[in-house]
Amino acid sequence: MANTVNIKIDGIDVSVEAGKTVLDAAKKLNIHIPTLCYHEDLCVAGNCRVCVVEQEGVNNLVASCAIPAQKGMVIHTNSHKVRNARRHVVELLLSEHNADCTKCYKNTKCELQDLASEMVINEHMFMDLVPDKNYTTDKQSPSIIKDDSKCIRCQRCVRTCHDLQHVSALGVAYKGDHMKISTFFEHPMYEVVCTNCGQCVNRCPTGALIEKNYLDEVWDAIYDEDKHVIVQTAPATRIALGEDLGMESGSIVTGKMAASLRRLGFDSVLDTDFSADLTIMEEGTELLTRLKKALVDKDTSVKLPMFTSCSPGWVKFLEHTYPDYLDNLSTCKSPQQMFGALAKTYYAEKKGLDPDKIVCVSIMPCTAKKFEANRPEMRDSGYQDVDMGLTTRELAVMIKQAGIDFQELPDEKFDSLMGESSGAAVIFGATGGVMEAALRTAYEIVTGREVPFKNLNITAVRGMEGVREANIKLENVLPAWSFLEGVELKTAVAHGLTNAHQIMEAIHKGEANYHFVEVMGCPGGCIGGGGQPIPTTPEIRRKRAEAIYREDEGMAVRKSHENPEVQQIYREFLGEPLSDKSHWLLHTHYVKRKRV
Amino acid sequence: MPEIKELVTGLADKHGRTRESLLPILQGIITEERFISDDALTEVARELDISAALVYGTATFYSFLDTKPRGKFVIRICRTITCDMKGKKQIINTLEDLLKIRVGETTKDKNFTLLETNCLGWCHKGPAMLINDDVFTELTEDKITEIIRDYMRNI
Ligand code: SF4
Ligand code: SF4
Numbered sequence: 001m002a003n004t005v006n007i008k009i010d011g012i013d014v015s016v017e018a019g020k021t022v023l024d025a026a027k028k029l030n031i032h033i034p035t036l037c038y039h040e041d042l043c044v045a046g047n048c049r050v051c052v053v054e055q056e057g058v059n060n061l062v063a064s065c066a067i068p069a070q071k072g073m074v075i076h077t078n079s080h081k082v083r084n085a086r087r088h089v090v091e092l093l094l095s096e097h098n099a100d101c102t103k104c105y106k107n108t109k110c111e112l113q114d115l116a117s118e119m120v121i122n123e124h125m126f127m128d129l130v131p132d133k134n135y136t137t138d139k140q141s142p143s144i145i146k147d148d149s150k151c152i153r154c155q156r157c158v159r160t161c162h163d164l165q166h167v168s169a170l171g172v173a174y175k176g177d178h179m180k181i182s183t184f185f186e187h188p189m190y191e192v193v194c195t196n197c198g199q200c201v202n203r204c205p206t207g208a209l210i211e212k213n214y215l216d217e218v219w220d221a222i223y224d225e226d227k228h229v230i231v232q233t234a235p236a237t238r239i240a241l242g243e244d245l246g247m248e249s250g251s252i253v254t255g256k257m258a259a260s261l262r263r264l265g266f267d268s269v270l271d272t273d274f275s276a277d278l279t280i281m282e283e284g285t286e287l288l289t290r291l292k293k294a295l296v297d298k299d300t301s302v303k304l305p306m307f308t309s310c311s312p313g314w315v316k317f318l319e320h321t322y323p324d325y326l327d328n329l330s331t332c333k334s335p336q337q338m339f340g341a342l343a344k345t346y347y348a349e350k351k352g353l354d355p356d357k358i359v360c361v362s363i364m365p366c367t368a369k370k371f372e373a374n375r376p377e378m379r380d381s382g383y384q385d386v387d388m389g390l391t392t393r394e395l396a397v398m399i400k401q402a403g404i405d406f407q408e409l410p411d412e413k414f415d416s417l418m419g420e421s422s423g424a425a426v427i428f429g430a431t432g433g434v435m436e437a438a439l440r441t442a443y444e445i446v447t448g449r450e451v452p453f454k455n456l457n458i459t460a461v462r463g464m465e466g467v468r469e470a471n472i473k474l475e476n477v478l479p480a481w482s483f484l485e486g487v488e489l490k491t492a493v494a495h496g497l498t499n500a501h502q503i504m505e506a507i508h509k510g511e512a513n514y515h516f517v518e519v520m521g522c523p524g525g526c527i528g529g530g531g532q533p534i535p536t537t538p539e540i541r542r543k544r545a546e547a548i549y550r551e552d553e554g555m556a557v558r559k560s561h562e563n564p565e566v567q568q569i570y571r572e573f574l575g576e577p578l579s580d581k582s583h584w585l586l587h588t589h590y591v592k593r594k595r596v
Numbered sequence: 597m598p599e600i601k602e603l604v605t606g607l608a609d610k611h612g613r614t615r616e617s618l619l620p621i622l623q624g625i626i627t628e629e630r631f632i633s634d635d636a637l638t639e640v641a642r643e644l645d646i647s648a649a650l651v652y653g654t655a656t657f658y659s660f661l662d663t664k665p666r667g668k669f670v671i672r673i674c675r676t677i678t679c680d681m682k683g684k685k686q687i688i689n690t691l692e693d694l695l696k697i698r699v700g701e702t703t704k705d706k707n708f709t710l711l712e713t714n715c716l717g718w719c720h721k722g723p724a725m726l727i728n729d730d731v732f733t734e735l736t737e738d739k740i741t742e743i744i745r746d747y748m749r750n751i
């Protein structure tokens with residue numbers, strides 16, 4: 001047992017793996033040590049000092065999140081000295097903090113407030129410095145609000161944006177008591193490289209970085225008799241929403257979610273999974289068309305690898321960072337936007353609704369979807385295709401506001417026409433899912449046979465490895481696809497923009513030779529999206545992904561092209577994938593953006 | 597813009613394009629331009645392939661890496677305790693009168709900027725100030741007037 005270390009915490013012996021911190025050891029004993037700058041997904045910063053503990057024989061208190069357990073350590077987590085120090089830390093933070101909790105979006109969901117409440121802070125011991133601080137709030141982005149008066153400078157956001165996302169839209173500027181979290185030249189988030197992924201929002205312990213919420217707008221639409229309010233729900237919402245409503249991570253709440261939306265008063269309760277299946281039809285066909293042009297017609301203007309385009313964070317990242325690769329992005333809109341464009345055309349037509357009176361609301365695991373809905377390109381129906389994008393968290397708020405006992409709801413189904421989906425659509429929510437769904441369909445189109453994997457589960461593209469590759473050999477293809485006979489289809493999957501950057505560098509340097517690459521902007525894919533319940537940790541992402549695959553296995557239809565409503569829309573409205581109508585409503589283009 | 601681009605490329609050629617090159621490059625820009633503009637920071641970020649926000653963070657951390665437009669001559673008076681007690685207030689008043697600007701401002705002709713700074717290490721000869729890289733110590737009202745007149749004559 002050379003690799004374990006024995007220490008004593010609060011009189012209890014514990015042994016942990018070498019390299020683990022005192023904080024890890026305490027967790028093992030179920031001793032709670034408060035933390036602020038620490039986050040399981042991030043490197044240790046050790047800057048807030050709220051996690052201090054007393055180590056016997058050492059004069060100063062030590063930061064338990066930063067100090068590795070060492071043989072023979074005797075630690076006290078709750079001594080007089082420790083409690084005093086922690087209290088001072090929190091009091092000092094509060095002295096610079098605009099603590100108007102009742103007006104704060106994070107009220108009751110704030111780690112600083114939790115600490116203040118735990119310490120029963122009544123009278124403040126330090127002077128209130130807020131009036132002298134000239135804090136500013138940036139509300140210009142359609143996705144994210146940054147309120148410096150709530151910032152405790154823990155730098156979780158900075159580490160998130162740098163380490164996980166390779167964007168570094170946020171950095172630390174100035175020093176000492178002027179130190180602040182800042183974009184380039186303190187420009188609004190809206191004007192810089194920020195991808196709106198919301199990963200920083202998901203990790204900010206306070207109300208300093210929050211999503212822009214559209215709760216009032218949605219309630220107003222619901223109460224407006226004149227409006228027909230359609231709601232669509234993204235794949236990853238159904239396995240995470242429960243967490244914000246008192247349920248275990250990994251609970252599948254598809255049926256309860258549909259029921260709750262109906263009770264909230266939405267007029268049509270539909271599913272983004274439907275348009276995820278549609279995305280597969282369009283994107284799969286686009287891939288095969290690109291391959292044909294490249295391999296048969298030797299058309300050098302065709303760009304390979306083709307990149308998926310359903311993650312708006314990834315799309316904006318590429319627009320800023322690799323603008324020379326925009327032609328590699330699939331022209332397919334994301335499922336949210338395909339849905340919006342069809343809601344105000346196809347659905348309106350079929351249901352005899354006036355598109356002018358339709359309000360299209362989406363429930364997304366994502367904050368970038370808010371930005372995407374507001375992109376000027378996304379108005380092909382003649383209206384803004386998606387009017388408001390809410391996060392999973394915002395839906396949970398609405399359900400609570402309406403006094404609905406979520407856990408007791410019956411399971412209900414989505415409404416028809418755009419509510420039916422396949423297991424392939426559900427797995428869009430996890431990294432690798434779009435690839436798997438596309439392969440299930442494309443392989444079958446080309447060979448006439450199902451993908452050669454047990455239960456259709458393409459496990460090579462699953463998992464949490466940052467970059468994964470899978471090659472599939474196409475053999476005995478149907479006559480129409482003879483040019484693909486013997487071709488080994490090379491695919492790769494990346495999640496989180498740091499991994500996306502890695503794959504882009506490999507492609508750029510000519511070290512990687514893929515045909516098709518799936519990228520999701522958030523770690524774990526949408527299940528770990530910036531709009532998902534807080535906290536999101538590696539363990540929680542694993543449970544959510546596991547739930548996604550369980551949901552897929554339980555579906556009657558597992559392949560996008562077998563979704564009866566998808567077949568119907570091609571029969572009755574779109575014609576075929578990549579038809580003129582598809583191009584008009586379901587495809588888009590991208591714009592070069594500056595890299596600051 | 598093109599001059600900035602050239603300047604930054606030149607500095608990067610000289611100092612390298614790694615993280616460690618960032619400070620020398622920023623200092624090089626200060627030497628040439630007196631301040632680091634928005635465009636200059638963007639160029640540095642592009643040239644070193646690092647985020648513009650991080651470059652901005654580094655620049656704002658150091659008081660001598662100004663990101664606001666500055667005059668040809670940047671005057672920095674020590675505001676720390678020794679100089680303060682030796683009468684820096686009076687020096688500032690004199691400078692403000694001479695230059696017709698307040699601390700933090702730049703003259704209309706863009707020749708002088710007046711700033712305060714922390715201890716310069718000349719406490720034994722305070723009050724002290726810097727004009728660009730030159731130190732002036734044991735300042736008096738007369739001495740200051742003469743120094744500034746000298747600079748004005750040589751512009
Ligand atoms: S960030 Fe937390 S402590 Fe601050 S006002 Fe909001 S809820 Fe209160
Ligand atoms: S914005 Fe939030 S995450 Fe970032 S430093 Fe401030 S409190 Fe921490």
Ligand code: SF4
Pocket residue numbers: 144160161165167168169170193194195196197198199200201
């Ligand atoms: S939303 Fe994403 S890209 Fe923007 S600052 Fe936050 S982590 Fe960085």
Ligand code: FES
Pocket residue numbers: 034035036037038045046047048049050051052063064065066
């Ligand atoms: S949580 Fe340990 S120093 Fe912040």
Ligand code: FES
Pocket residue numbers: 674675676677678679680714715716717718719722723724
């Ligand atoms: S106090 Fe002015 S130089 Fe030190």
